Amino acid sequence: MHSGPYLNRRTLMRRSAAAGLLSLPAVGALTSCASGGGDNEEVERGEATENNPFGVNADAELEVVIFDGGFGDQYALDAEEIYSGSYGSVEHSKTQEIQSRLQPRMVQGDPPDVINNSGAEAMDIAALIRNDQVYDLTELLDAPSLDDPDVTVRDTLMPGVIEMGQFGSETMWRLNYAYTVYGQWYSQTALDRLEVEYPRTWDEMIAVCEKARQQGIAGWTYAGQYPYYFNFTLYPFIGKIGGADVLRAIDNLEPNAWRHDAVRAAFEAYHELTARGFVLQGSPGLSHEESQDEWNQYNALFIPNGSWVENESRENTPDDFRMAVGPPTSLDSSDAMPFETLWASGSEPFFVPAQAPNAPGGLEFLRIMLGRESARNFTSLVSSLTAVRGASDGMDLPPGLTSASEVLAAAGDNLLLPRLPDWYRQLNNEEIGGAIAAMMAGDIEPDEAINRCQQAADATAQDDSIQKFQHV
Template identity: 60%
Template structure:
């Protein structure tokens, strides 16, 4: 951790207080304090004067320290926004990494965090815990500031519905800004289906029949990121919601007793288990990471992969030009489903945070205000082939195949858009525990009933853990 005047015991205490180290008994981050008010005390640089051109009062002489996650969206959109920021404010130091926690934990503990963090990836820090431990700047000043494009319109009024809510954890305060608007679902190649005269399956019987046809041609039905099984819920959660309605997912999010034993969960687990039992999952999938599974998919080795709309950019190097990348809504069970075909999981993702101890918190929020301009939002979509959280930013844009598909799927879904929260309210439960159970289910190593019991056991354990802050849907 380098030279420091803080001894190791103090560092451990401060790390625990910041919610950055795991609790040994559960492997989860403790979370019990209330959130702060966003006041950075004497930690920050002296602010600048608030004006029409500088509504957040950024000190124009202060530099900005920005750490961006170098993942599926790359970093160019951040570099481009930095150039705009530097036209009016100080120099931006941009650091790209895939090791968010490893790089930033010492700085968060030491009271010297960056001014802005793209808190994403496998090493994502736990945002609810950071908020609960008073480690984040509250972002209402940003949301209530005038937008870059229209001074008469607040930033909050330019965003897709649900964006602000994704940054809230149990109250009205907003602790993070989720920049990308991700469409999750069954990603596929339009060309592969068209070349074989295959129709996209709407019911599970149609899914199994299609997988059987594909298997005869040496093509698997599904693959997924076996090393990161929390990708499986990108289709499984909306499948449960389609079968049982929004309440089925809300029960899971709310850690209700027997939520994982609902009929909708039973039906969904049995359906996914059948994919493995019938040999419709690409051989070797449990050992593949996200890049390897995506590469097998773009090579035409399988029909479907559960993923989010970042995949078009992330898999660009291996995707044939005529692939026709597209996302489809989850295949349903049958006519008894509570929600119609077309139901989607779509929500704001890729969370950006401004640490409470940031030296230039106002600059961090101003950088986000620039990113939320139409110019930056369109640039993001052009570069990474994904929607941003800025509503209407892609209007008139010449969109790639996957981006156009995601935009249309979102439009077609109408009000049937699901917004599960387990993954960000309880990331350890979602990623490590539920993920491990789903890995066993999809590999055919555990039966649906046993998987349901194990998921419920993990959920009950979280519900009873007083060190984990609890959240509820309204």
């Protein structure tokens, strides 16, 4: 519902489209007329001041669309309340159908001002950037932070957040607001009951899984319906074994990157879990929620996941579970990177459309979200770190998030940032994920899985219709 005092152009366009008065322009036509950011004049800017660095027009309405997923939308509503305390009213909506609901509006040139582009129906951000439909966020990065005018927003961000918003250039196009620690999630209670420590080498992993099996417990489970979940531990495992350059070569679609010895060693180690019967029976058919439920019921020790899992599985997590996360278990002492190495990066992406009627307001909303108050509120509400450096310091965190913070601190600079999942989503989720799924189900051997991965990567590299990216 619109809560502003006037009927703006956005409202008129939507009502006209609903009445059949507007035709839907072709994508090519949109590409030719879309703004690349910075020159949108739909809402006249006000005077820029220290407290209003983007010159937000106080009378202009702001429209925010939030993905209705594991994080919910209360954190956004709270940030919108801060925004409306100084500026115009906010129209808020939430949906899981990001692409089907918003792609037509992007084509019409009638987008919201801020989009939380997440979930299974997320729009292809790379295609939007290519079509000049995304606002350049450099202005946001260079603005004074909300809490300290002497510190820019850029300098408040966690490692890798800016890089995650870049696609083959130095321009930041999107803000990944949450900060996710990926790894082997487990129950400290379950390990204590077995009287074992978290396995640091693969020999130790096999020994722990064998002891668990003797107690009728599986070593691992995973979301077989979404096999790319395995990549949350497999990719950093590869990087630890062979070094970050192995992952960069995979990201860059280099010939034979998937045939590196580190990839083979990692695939053979994970295949051993299946070959020795350490994977929970039925895992290939489980959804992410079903696999998490099995794990929460102490039916399996380890699950590959990200730090959103604590909030997502909260209702089914026993009070005594003591959720924790560890870096991917190392292969052995010959690994190129230390045990503490892990994959941690920004997630939960937001962007401002290039044709947003109130782009300055969109930038200001993101600046508010990156303020300490909003960042701590997000962490308190959804058990996730944010992109804001040090925002959770001193907070009373739940067990899983406490563990994530500890392993992140222990990793120091030993952080890996695979880009294949967001540069080439179909390749990662379907082709690579499918090969790993077949291997973990016991249908194919590691050599066949590697060949499938390399063939899929080569096909993507040779497909001129797919935009390519390189590490800068």
